[in-house]
Amino acid sequence: MLRLSLPHVDDDAIAAAVAVLRSGQLVHGAEGNAFEAELAAYLGVREAVVVASGTAALHLALVVLDVGPGDAVLVPDFTFPATGNVVRLVGARPVLVDVDPATYCITPEGIEAAISAFHGPERLRAVMPVHEFGQPAAIDAIVALSARHGLAVVEDAACAIGATLQGRKLGTFGEIGCFSLHPRKTLTTGEGGVLTTDDAALARRLRRLRSHGIERDASGMHFVEAGYNLRLTDIQSALGRAQLPKLDGWIASRRALAEAYREALAPLVGAGRLTLPARAEGHSWQTFMTVLADGIDRAAVIRALAAQGIEANLGAQCLSVLPPFEGCGGGPVAARLFRQGLALPFCEQYGPGEVSRVAQALAAALG
Numbered sequence: 001m002l003r004l005s006l007p008h009v010d011d012d013a014i015a016a017a018v019a020v021l022r023s024g025q026l027v028h029g030a031e032g033n034a035f036e037a038e039l040a041a042y043l044g045v046r047e048a049v050v051v052a053s054g055t056a057a058l059h060l061a062l063v064v065l066d067v068g069p070g071d072a073v074l075v076p077d078f079t080f081p082a083t084g085n086v087v088r089l090v091g092a093r094p095v096l097v098d099v100d101p102a103t104y105c106i107t108p109e110g111i112e113a114a115i116s117a118f119h120g121p122e123r124l125r126a127v128m129p130v131h132e133f134g135q136p137a138a139i140d141a142i143v144a145l146s147a148r149h150g151l152a153v154v155e156d157a158a159c160a161i162g163a164t165l166q167g168r169k170l171g172t173f174g175e176i177g178c179f180s181l182h183p184r185k186t187l188t189t190g191e192g193g194v195l196t197t198d199d200a201a202l203a204r205r206l207r208r209l210r211s212h213g214i215e216r217d218a219s220g221m222h223f224v225e226a227g228y229n230l231r232l233t234d235i236q237s238a239l240g241r242a243q244l245p246k247l248d249g250w251i252a253s254r255r256a257l258a259e260a261y262r263e264a265l266a267p268l269v270g271a272g273r274l275t276l277p278a279r280a281e282g283h284s285w286q287t288f289m290t291v292l293a294d295g296i297d298r299a300a301v302i303r304a305l306a307a308q309g310i311e312a313n314l315g316a317q318c319l320s321v322l323p324p325f326e327g328c329g330g331g332p333v334a335a336r337l338f339r340q341g342l343a344l345p346f347c348e349q350y351g352p353g354e355v356s357r358v359a360q361a362l363a364a365a366l367g
């Protein structure tokens with residue numbers, strides 16, 4: 001089976017993880033601190049805080065910003081449900097904003113319209129733009145408009161590590177940026193997540209919240225507030241450290257693969273059978289999702305590809321049709337992307353051979 005994507009764990013990453021296993025220091029060790037310092041330097045941000053998952057990062061971001069009952073948060077209608085789930089989990093209400101049909105991201109215009117249409121009763125507190133599949137949302141404009149409206153920006157850059165807008169890394173524009181290190185992501189620690197911020201006091205509280213509310217000083221450890229256990233192990237940090245120096249090279253390969261797909265799928269685009277994702281400088285291409293024309297049965301296409309040994313799948317979810325988000329708004333573009341989106345096999349280990357095999361099988365499946 002040609003898999004949708006493959007985690008990229010080289011021998012040096014495996015050796016680094018084994019060294020931690022042999023060291024006797026599995027958590028709270030030097031690997032975690034070093035990984036945080038290297039991530040902060042790579043991303044160009046003052047503080048990086050590693051946690052157990054991308055969802056944990058998003059959850060802690062809302063907790064540390066004191067978003068809770070009586071608050072509302074703007075969230076894209078097309079994303080992985082974790083973006084909206086964490087809003088529910090802190091007791092706030094998600095307000096779903098439709099996305100752009102080509103970038104799959106929320107836009108400044110969509111956010112402005114949602115703010116104008118919002119009449120409470122909650123207080124609008126924050127916006128969580130998602131850089132969907134590594135595609136840069138217009139985060140500079142979103143940050144500017146959010147400042148005008150007094151909203152905090154929590155960037156969901158779960159899929160976007162290494163992606164940039166005008167040369168600046170995504171996940172560093174808002175008050176807090178959140179990344180996932182799940183195996184479907186370009187850099188993976190098995191499970192894992194990262195928060196970024198330039199605010200040292202926020203970072204200190206995030207580190208406290210991820211580990212039982214503990215502060216340490218010369219006299220020992222002090223449990224100063226109720227906290228979670230959302231730590232990343234040193235085994236995982238070692239895996240991440242081994243991958244980080246390779247990340248930009250992997251993203252360059254992904255950009256070349258996206259171009260190869262664009263060329264190979266051009267006849268199907270010309271025939272009106274599907275559309276391609278918008279191309280953007282700085283896109284990190286975590287996923288390559290096409291959108292099938294209306295009337296094409298996606299499930300049948302996925303079955304036809306599977307019969308040729310090719311794994312394909314939907315891209316992301318439409319939150320407004322899911323039970324936790326009933327009555328939270330939403331829009332037709334997200335619903336259509338959820339229904340007709342088709343993610344194709346995509347990772348830096350693949351090349352022109354895989355692309356032409358997928359394109360041929362897809363052309364056959366689409367008649």
Ligand SMILES: Cc1ncc(COP(=O)(O)O)c(C=O)c1O
Nearest residue numbers: 053054055080082158180181182
């Ligand atoms: C946009 C988005 N946000 C959040 C998450 C959650 O990340 P994790 O699976 O690491 O908890 C994902 C993961 O797929 C995602 O794609």
